[in-house]
Amino acid sequence: MYTPAITGTGVFTPSQIITNAELVKAFNAFADKTNTQNAGAIEAGEIEPLAHSSEEFILKASGIEQRYVMDKSGVLDPDVMHPKLRQREDDEPSIMAEMALDAAKKALEQAGRTAADVDLVICAASNLERAYPAVAIEIQQLLGCPGFAFDMNVACSSATFGIQAAADMVRSGSVRAALVVNPEICSGHLEWRDRDCHFIFGDVATATLIERKEDAQGPHFEILSTRCATQFSNNIRNNNGYLRRSRPDGVKDRRDMQFMQNGRKVFKEVLPMVSKHIADHMADNEIANTDLKRLWLHQANKAMNDFIGKKVLGRTPEDGEQPNILQDYANTSSAGSIIAFSQNSNDLSVGDLGLICSFGAGYSVGSVILRRNA
Numbered sequence: 607m608y609t610p611a612i613t614g615t616g617v618f619t620p621s622q623i624i625t626n627a628e629l630v631k632a633f634n635a636f637a638d639k640t641n642t643q644n645a646g647a648i649e650a651g652e653i654e655p656l657a658h659s660s661e662e663f664i665l666k667a668s669g670i671e672q673r674y675v676m677d678k679s680g681v682l683d684p685d686v687m688h689p690k691l692r693q694r695e696d697d698e699p700s701i702m703a704e705m706a707l708d709a710a711k712k713a714l715e716q717a718g719r720t721a722a723d724v725d726l727v728i729c730a731a732s733n734l735e736r737a738y739p740a741v742a743i744e745i746q747q748l749l750g751c752p753g754f755a756f757d758m759n760v761a762c763s764s765a766t767f768g769i770q771a772a773a774d775m776v777r778s779g780s781v782r783a784a785l786v787v788n789p790e791i792c793s794g795h796l797e798w799r800d801r802d803c804h805f806i807f808g809d810v811a812t813a814t815l816i817e818r819k820e821d822a823q824g825p826h827f828e829i830l831s832t833r834c835a836t837q838f839s840n841n842i843r844n845n846n847g848y849l850r851r852s853r854p855d856g857v858k859d860r861r862d863m864q865f866m867q868n869g870r871k872v873f874k875e876v877l878p879m880v881s882k883h884i885a886d887h888m889a890d891n892e893i894a895n896t897d898l899k900r901l902w903l904h905q906a907n908k909a910m911n912d913f914i915g916k917k918v919l920g921r922t923p924e925d926g927e928q929p930n931i932l933q934d935y936a937n938t939s940s941a942g943s944i945i946a947f948s949q950n951s952n953d954l955s956v957g958d959l960g961l962i963c964s965f966g967a968g969y970s971v972g973s974v975i976l977r978r979n980a
């Protein structure tokens with residue numbers, strides 16, 4: 607058996623930003639336009655008018671200040687309200703592969719590795735732009751990696767579940783180095799016309815290289831333990847899928863074809879699940895909360911992270927102990943905890959312990975306990 611380690615990470619950040627002010631302005635214009643169109647039905651009491659969104663609510667309820675997206679022009683156009691991403695030719699790199707490639711190259715560079723050293727690519731994301739061939743295999747080919755590749759989807763927990771799968775294969779010796787990439791185009795499945803959720807998501811791609819500890823070319827994070835758990839819930843759901851054509855109502859664009867959630871229930875049900883998951887994982891590895899130097903949490907909601915941080919550490923986390931990136935990136939699904947890790951781990955000292963934890967639809971929760979090595 608070998609000891610797996612994270613030797614490099616990379617983040618691809620799209621060039622376009624949507625601030626809360628821009629988002630709310632576009633949504634309110636859409637709401638006014640829709641209400642004018644539906645004036646008769648609203649007057650007759652048949653439908654409710656759409657209420658305005660507010661910047662104050664978004665910041666207070668979530669902690670989000672802005673988000674990066676692959677296309678803001680469509681999202682901010684009250685006549686469109688979704689990103690406009692052109693259909694690419696089959697012989698062009700797909701958009702998910704292109705984003706993942708950028709993050710993967712950064713992770714390889716940080717680790718002092720080339721694509722030839724990687725014999726497994728896992729593309730783990732909350733949505734995949736096509737059913738097959740696997741996006742991971744396209745990324746493998748574009749990078750020039752030998753070995754094999756596959757896609758997986760565990761919603762917001764895709765990255766940590768991917769890291770567990772990769773770490774287990776490195777541990778057993780079936781692969782020597784694995785890239786886990788998380789291209790998340792959340793703007794594609796967010797319902798921008800629903801004020802309850804239109805502020806939640808952003809786009810990004812992350813990559814994590816996992817190798818044998820003894821192969822590391824420089825400072826790295828030894829993977830001490832990983833743990834994944836799932837429990838079925840309909841509180842975060844998307845009913846889009848390949849059987850869409852076969853339904854009696856055909857390909858109609860229904861609300862449930864995009865991201866749906868009961869945010870309050872998620873909040874209440876996921877918090878105890880995650881807190882217990884982390885506490886049990888640490889206890890089984892004989893790690894006390896005083897031993898933990900850093901928590902890289904899933905980036906969905908600031909209040910949620912504050913709660914989990916306090917529960918895990920037994921006190922209010924000090925500045926930097928539980929870094930949030932959601933104010934800049936919003937919720938980037940599986941990539942969030944990896945961005946937090948990538949941007950806030952280099953300052954740790956040899957021997958320091960930290961924990962990555964993601965959680966979300968499924969429900970699903972995944973945690974990775976790490977130790978900084980020289």
Ligand code: COA
Nearest residue numbers: 658659660663667668762801802869870872873906907966
């Ligand atoms: N602007 C102004 N008001 C808004 C609004 C907006 N954009 N969106 C909702 N509101 C209103 C609601 O209509 C509601 O009004 P009411 O009290 O009159 O019914 C009120 O604000 C509170 O809405 P609610 O949805 O209960 O807010 P919340 O405090 O639960 O915050 C979330 C919403 C989504 C930020 C929060 O529930 C959350 O983050 N949940 C966890 C999500 C998560 O972790 N998901 C997993 C990953 S996908």
